[in-house]
Amino acid sequence: MGKYASRRNFGYGKQIAHAGKVALRDHYGHGHHATVATHAGRWSQFATWAREQGVRDLAKVDNTALATAYAEHVQALVQAGSLTVATAQNRISTVNVVFASLRGDRLVALSPRDYAGTRSNVRTMAPASLDPARVQATVTALQNANHVRAAATLGLARAFGVRREEAIKADLDRWSREAIRHGAVNVIDGTKGGRDAPRWVPVGEAQRLALDTARAARPTGSRNLIASHESYTELAVGRLGEINQARAVLHQHGIPGYHDARAAYACQRYYELTGQHAPVITGQSPIDRRLDQQVREKLSQELGHNRTDVLVSYIGGRK
Structure with missing residues (x-):
């Protein structure tokens, strides 16, 4: 069960957050790095909450009772409007996964839907990023905070309707050439599920400006926003990565996340x-x-779904 001499946290380490991350790596066979990083980020929130409850060693407490108390805490955040149903469900799901990784069994298994509620994919509120002034103010604030790549990511998402990963991994030189030759860019890099079907997004003045800003923000010698010494996970998924660190600035300006800019597009x-x-x-x-x-x-x-039913989460449904 664990790899350390100490029995704390099922032998995975003295700190709950670290123990969960190590257990996840073992659980996924030291692969699926993005998945591990995503779960580890959510687990760190659970670890912080558990520490606030006075818990230091998960091996010495009733895990189901602790997980249930956390789920009720998350439920309260949803009811207060501080957390979306989707985010709440993800946090509870992560707790299930990490406890299974730590314990080696699936005895801790809470229903995310029971505590967080049912997701609704139909957008009912206009995206905050639809306001150009708000987006520009956010971009400026990010740049002033030395989060220039996060600012570029937001700008690309808003101008081209791309996902966060697509914005970060985009070959900016190729996009510039295509913009000149075709008046459109083909979104290939970082697409969900490795989709390779042509996906041309038209280029106008706003797109050219966002592209120029991104090229100026990219690390020296890189075709995209990722530096040669780092990985996408380190930049965008890790808790200390610039993209995640910049979320606080987005929230200060009323933008819930980078995906909001995609809906605005x-x-x-x-x-x-x-x-x-x-x-x-x-x-x-x-x-x-x-x-x-x-x-x-x-x-x-243009959004890379090729399914019209998904559009309800961006532009709303039809009665």
Whole structure:
């Protein structure tokens, strides 16, 4: 069961956060680095909470009771509006996974849905990043805080509708060449699930500006926002990575995360292609349902989903 002489935290180390991370590495066979980093980040929040409850050694407490108390704590945050259902479910799921890794069994198994509620994928509030002034103020604040790559990531997400990983891993030189030659860029690097279907995103003045800003922010000698001495996980997923550190600045300006900028892109493109605001903004069904369907198909390609049903989480649904 653990690898250290000490029996604390099932032999995985004296600190709860560190023990969980080591156990996760063993559980995933020292692979799946991004998954391990994601779980470790969520687990550190549990570890902080457990320490506040006076818990130092998980091997000496009732794990199910402790996990249940944490789930109730997370539930209270959801009810207070401080945490989304999706985030809450993820935190509880991580607790299940890490306890299984530490203990070597699955006796600690809470239902994320029972405590956090049911997710709804239909967006009901307009993305905060739809406001250009808010985004620019956030970008400026990030740059002033020396989070220039986080500022570039937010800018690319807003201008091109790309995911965080796609923005960070984008070959910025190739994008610049394609923007000049084709008036569009093909999003290839960092795509979810390694999708390789052509995904051309049109380039206008806003996109050129975001691209220029990102090229200026990238580390010397790199084609993207990742320095030669670091990994994507270190930059974007790790607790001390710049991208995660910068989230506090985003929150200060009312932007919940980088994905919010992707939703704002979709809403803006919907208006550009239909002349009407997206349903999430109007609160009403589209006037021309056939045009709405055509635009959803186009946006699903630009966003890299190729499934129109996913668009409800970006621009809202149809009644």
